[in-house]
Amino acid sequence: MAILNKIRQRSLFLIVIIALALFSFVLGGLIKNGSALSSKSQNTVGTVNGKDINRTDFLEKVEMAQKQAGPSATNTQVMNRVWDQEVRKAVMETQFEALGISVEKDQMKDLLKTALATTPQFQNEAGLFDENKLNEYIINLKETSPERYQDWINYEESLADNALQQEYFNLVKAGLTGTLEEGKLEHRLESSKVDVKFVQVSYASIPDSTVAVSKSDIKSYIEKHKKQYHVDASRDINYVEFKETPTVEDENEIKTALTDLLKDKEVYNETTKANETVTGFLNTDDNEDFINSNSDIKFDSRFVFKSALPTAIADSIFNLNVGEVYGPYKDNGYFKISKLIAVKQIPDSAKVRHILIPFVGARGAAPEVTQTEAEAKQTADSILAVVKANKSKFPELVKEFSSDKGSVENGGRYDWHPYNSMVPEFNDFEFEGKVGDIGVVKTMFGFHVIEIEGQKDKQKAVQVGTIARKIEPSQATIDKVFRDASSFEIALEKKDFQELATENKYTIRPVNGIKVLDENIPGIGNQRPIVRWAFDEETEIGAIKRFDIPSGYVIAQLAAKHKEGLMPVEEATITALPAIRKEKKAKLIRDRVTATTLEDLAAAENTTVRTASAINMKNPTISGAGKEPFVVGAAFGLKEGQTSKLIDGNNGVYMIQVTKITPAVELDNYQSFANQVEKQKINVVTSKLYNALKEAADIEDNRVKTKIE
DSSP states (O other), rough: OOHHHHHTTTHHHHHHHHHHHHHHHHHHHHHTTGGGHHHHHHHHHEEETEEEEEHHEEEHHHHHHHHHHHHHHHHHHHHHHHHHHHHHHHHHHHHHHHHHHOOHHHHHHHHHHHHHHGGGGOOOSSSBHHHHHHHHHHHHHHHHHHHHHHHHHHHHHHHHHHHHHHHHHHHHHEEEOOOOHHHHHHHHHHHEEEEEEEEEEEEEGGGGGGSSSOOOHHHHHHHTTTTTTTTTTEEEEEEEEEEEOHHHHHHHHHHHHHTTTTEOOOEEETTTTTTEEEEEETTTOOOHHHHHOOSSSOOOOOOGGGGGOGGGGGHHTTTTTTTTTTEEEEEETTEEEEEEEEEEEEEEEEEEEEEEEEOOSSSTTTTTOOOOOOHHHHHHHHHHHHHHHOOHHHHHHHHHHHOOOHTTTTTEEEEETTTSSHHHHHHHHHHHHHOOOEEEEETTTTTEEEEEEEEEEEEEEEEEEEEEEEEOOHHHHHHHHHHHHHHHHTTTTTTOHHHHHHHTTOOOOOEEETHHHHHHHHTTTEEHHHHHHHTTTTTTOOEEEEETTTTEEEEEEEEEOSEEEEHHHHHHHHHHHHHHHHHHHHOOOOOOOOOOSEEEEHHHTTTTOOEEEEEEEESSSEEEEOOOOOHHHHTTTOOOOOOOOOOESEEEEEEEEEEEOOOOOOOOOHHHHHHHHHHHHHHHHHHHHHHHHHHHOOOEETTTTTTOO
């Protein structure tokens, strides 16, 4: 009881202690997890001029863009594309808000009308845009498909953004003009001419080997040209690739297995407890089943012309007799044996017209399609009966019923086109039928009412059955590559990467300057895991890691880390060295020259006095010396007969003398040149305005920190 009384007496003290403990626990959790205060940074992909790019919205847009791009685009490529779009949007919104411009409801209607004016779905009977049809379409989307309705909202936003950007660019362009004074200057730059005599002491006259450039020289040069030598954080790696490639033995096994399929063979049947004959490829009558059961590429029943066969073996296959085989031969990563199954004469091109009746679920069917497959077939049969009775009705039936927008305007006609350019069912009807035939054909797009209007140039076509086996490494080869990679990885615990690779005659591939959002590693393609590992804070220089790649393994070593900032001297040398040498050579030339006339300078430097005529400042090029803006500018600052001091140019040190000045003719009006200046300014707006706004913007990229890359 005494203890309980003491606890009661100190209850306030205990509450404070417990509160402090809880606070410490929560604070510790916040620190461990980056703190709730930093939750904004975790939910914000980036910030542009104070505008946050929300993580969830960004990922949704990336997902949508990935669906549109398809499998050919990598996630990183899509993410970078969306990032660029979001940055542009935020940069431009800053400008729109500052100017107070926006797209209002009436303007949005006009934008939609302009964009959709030629879409048949939103036209009335007269072929004019019908706003009511558009409104019905939007209401239907909203009620039936939230996902497609969101796509529509995104489409409207895109139209609005484009309109605002166009308006902004037009406002900027409207503020640009070429004044008469600017026109006068433009005329003078183009038309004022000078003739000069000059001596060029070429930088090439001093061997590079005689000009010493120290690391401190390069460092000083970098400091003076910080913008040119600023670099992002990067990593250098070395890697050795262990590639699972088929050996000669693997290829021979594949060829042997293919050859064995040609002949009949005796096989013991466990069920019947007796030997039975399995027909080989040479003697089988069911070529399709045999090929589909034994080939990595399924049977293709189409007839082909000689031009469609692989060039290297076209003659060999095309000249076979029916039933004969050719191979094994190598083609496009496979070993193949081909059999000539059939021969016939087929037109090489045809001309048809058709009416396409789609049904629900057919490829490319529009949302408003409601007919079932059976109903579409019935419609097609009804149309067939009409056109068979009266072919003149074909064009009007095309306009009324056909959903193939690509051919409606041409009366449903596909003019002369080659064999095998249509889907198989359509192709078979138009090339195997006769001119004048009309029929209904079902394809993945729906039912087609087709009339064959013409065929020409019948020639030999062949049906070829091919058994193909992919050329790939055997399991024994795969196991050996795994053992080699594992042995190398284990041995690296005790030996140097370079030393061990050289000892085992493995090729080391260095890759320098990898950026944090890169995904492509030269030689092995898209390898984001390697880039992430290289930029992981816990990965130290010299660290080794093994990565699985599609064709084997890579053992990678982190060779160097480079922080964001100025480029290291070693990397800057390649561009800084020539510029520094040029500066030093110019000083050497200046220090040794005492001559004050062109003739004396030419004699002292063992060169000649040259001439150049009609030089202008619009195109500051000296004939025989190249583009020399500083030298040309100096020439226009001299009087006729005056000689310059030494001038450092792009290609050497110069002394010039102006021999003739031809001033530009004074004009009564400089408006045409003022217009020329205005056009130049407007062109710059189109090509450079956004980049200038982006460069001036405050952009914070948190994609790596938020781990969405």
